[in-house]
Amino acid sequence: MTETEDLNTILQTYQYEIPQFQRNYSWEKEHVEDFWNDAWDTINENNNNYYFGPMILVKTNQSSTFKIVDGQQRITTLSILISVIRDIATKTGNIDVHANTIMYLMNSLKRIPSLKLNNNNNEYYKDFILRDMDPEEKIKLRTTNQYEKNLYNSYKLLFVKIKEQYLGDKKKKFSTEHKDLTFDIEDFLAKVLFNFKIFKIILIDEDEASKLFATINARGLNLSISDLIKNYIFSKSTKEHQESNQEVWQYVVNTLGENIKMDKYLQHHFICWKQNVKEQKLYSSIEKEIRNPTNVKDYLKSLKHHCKIYSNMMSSNETQFVNKHLKELFLDLQNDSAQPFILNAIEKWGKTSKEVDEISKICLDIHFRAKTIGGRSAKEIVDAFAEAAESIRGLPPLIKNVKEIVDGKETIVKKEILVDISYIRKIFHQIDFTDTEFLELLKIKDFSAKNAKYFLSKIERHRPAASGTAGKTVDRTITLEHIMPQNENADGWEHMKEQHDEFLWKIGNLTLLHTTPNSSEKDNPFEKKKKAYAGSDMLITKYLEKKDDWDDVEISSRSKDLASDAPVIWKTLKNS
Numbered sequence: 001m002t003e004t005e006d007l008n009t010i011l012q013t014y015q016y017e018i019p020q021f022q023r024n025y026s027w028e029k030e031h032v033e034d035f036w037n038d039a040w041d042t043i044n045e046n047n048n049n050y051y052f053g054p055m056i057l058v059k060t061n062q063s064s065t066f067k068i069v070d071g072q073q074r075i076t077t078l079s080i081l082i083s084v085i086r087d088i089a090t091k092t093g094n095i096d097v098h099a100n101t102i103m104y105l106m107n108s109l110k111r112i113p114s115l116k117l118n119n120n121n122n123e124y125y126k127d128f129i130l131r132d133m134d135p136e137e138k139i140k141l142r143t144t145n146q147y148e149k150n151l152y153n154s155y156k157l158l159f160v161k162i163k164e165q166y167l168g169d170k171k172k173k174f175s176t177e178h179k180d181l182t183f184d185i186e187d188f189l190a191k192v193l194f195n196f197k198i199f200k201i202i203l204i205d206e207d208e209a210s211k212l213f214a215t216i217n218a219r220g221l222n223l224s225i226s227d228l229i230k231n232y233i234f235s236k237s238t239k240e241h242q243e244s245n246q247e248v249w250q251y252v253v254n255t256l257g258e259n260i261k262m263d264k265y266l267q268h269h270f271i272c273w274k275q276n277v278k279e280q281k282l283y284s285s286i287e288k289e290i291r292n293p294t295n296v297k298d299y300l301k302s303l304k305h306h307c308k309i310y311s312n313m314m315s316s317n318e319t320q321f322v323n324k325h326l327k328e329l330f331l332d333l334q335n336d337s338a339q340p341f342i343l344n345a346i347e348k349w350g351k352t353s354k355e356v357d358e359i360s361k362i363c364l365d366i367h368f369r370a371k372t373i374g375g376r377s378a379k380e381i382v383d384a385f386a387e388a389a390e391s392i393r394g395l396p397p398l399i400k401n402v403k404e405i406v407d408g409k410e411t412i413v414k415k416e417i418l419v420d421i422s423y424i425r426k427i428f429h430q431i432d433f434t435d436t437e438f439l440e441l442l443k444i445k446d447f448s449a450k451n452a453k454y455f456l457s458k459i460e461r462h463r464p465a466a467s468g469t470a471g472k473t474v475d476r477t478i479t480l481e482h483i484m485p486q487n488e489n490a491d492g493w494e495h496m497k498e499q500h501d502e503f504l505w506k507i508g509n510l511t512l513l514h515t516t517p518n519s520s521e522k523d524n525p526f527e528k529k530k531k532a533y534a535g536s537d538m539l540i541t542k543y544l545e546k547k548d549d550w551d552d553v554e555i556s557s558r559s560k561d562l563a564s565d566a567p568v569i570w571k572t573l574k575n576s
Helices: 007-013 029-044 072-092 095-105 119-129 149-166 181-195 206-219 225-235 239-256 262-273 279-289 293-314 324-332 339-349 354-373 378-393 422-429 435-444 449-466 515-521 526-534 539-546 552-563
Strands: 002-006 015-017 050-059 065-070 196-203 399-406 409-416 479-482 510-513
Touching (some): 002 181, 007 095, 007 181, 007 196, 029 072, 029 149, 029 181, 050 279, 065 072, 149 181, 225 239, 225 262, 225 279, 262 293, 262 378, 293 324, 324 354, 339 354, 354 422, 354 435, 378 422, 435 552, 449 479, 449 539, 449 552, 510 526, 510 539, 526 539
Parallel strands (some): 015 065
Antiparallel strands (some): 002 196, 050 065
């Protein structure tokens, strides 16, 4: 049996158990933050139909009790949120809100928890999450148990999010003065409970359930958004077009291949095709747009039209990329939001056009400056690229008479061109940094290994090129070297022990080496290391042989030196 229900109905009507063979509660900070952000977006946008994913349930011998095959992470997180709001009601003395939240956590008739976790999690869930107490005191009860820490961290994170939202400061504390404010928090919870929809699949046959348990856990299967969309669009197809529509869908799946997620392509395509949408809201957006067989035909035609270019953009095969800028953007920097914008640009001007090349460079520069270095939020980046995609989609064609040589003769032809892309620059201008700000961020930033290799490789290529000489080719076999080693107890580095953590991942302390010297020199004193650096074919590494010692002053100086090239490589839009 399958049906869609809101969370309010699901939590009040049934009782749930997580089978003992299911994995432990594993949601980490990023998952809980996504859940929180989706909740706020859904409420602010008055979205009454937010798809919260599927739940696969198995009916037990007890009429109102189900085992959760799939969906335990989401339901457990929701239960934690309800517990946080209940505890705030306890703290503020709001009896009404307290009573309203309790009915979602406890079965009033049986007087037992509505949710039972697996053996590793359940005791802590009952003793900590369901424990009714002052939340400020509760978060002091930190745990180090590996099975418990995710539950604790999720509780604390959601409590902090509520404080930031309703008190304006995570350092403030709830008190009886905030009793009336608790009603606002309860209203937020009510909207989540009634607006978030679950696609519920109920299995009755125990033998089939056992097979499904084994399959899901062994293969990591899940009912994806793309599965739901596929079923929906075929339900809107006429019988005579079912086969041809299936062929188009399969063509898209085959073109994307195993390494590209269909859910992500469908989301990016929809942004390119219609409007900005989050992945979790994609299904409801598709329902609104596709109402009849003609809509289905147009949708599948567009999916097929864009999938080849998308496949090239997301492939790990470097030779397939449209241009070198997109290779860096999607392969090196792992951008996951510019695809709809680039798809629309290619649609309008062609993949080999100068406009697409210029736009691709802007995308690369803004992602590196604003996201990689500047730390702009994922939402800011996604919204900017989605706005840019929409601006191209709505742009009227610009036609100009252009002289071309056709069959050896000069001929006037009409061509669609892009005269001015200042409107695109203006969109990204708001999330960029000035060069002064960019340089300061570079000097103080702790780099990840991936981003450091990318940054240093670009600097290594740029310096010879800037002087008019051939630069050294930096391939992907190059390794990242910590000049001051990662081992804070390494001999010869006692003078940097107190400053080790502060300077270890600054760009001035990082350089490039080939595998063999890097693995053999990593913990040596600087005097010995620089002899190995002297033989390096990397300019940024070779010059280290001139240094007498290595300390915080030298690291800061080198960070400033390396950063000085960056504004030339990744150009600002603030001066445009």
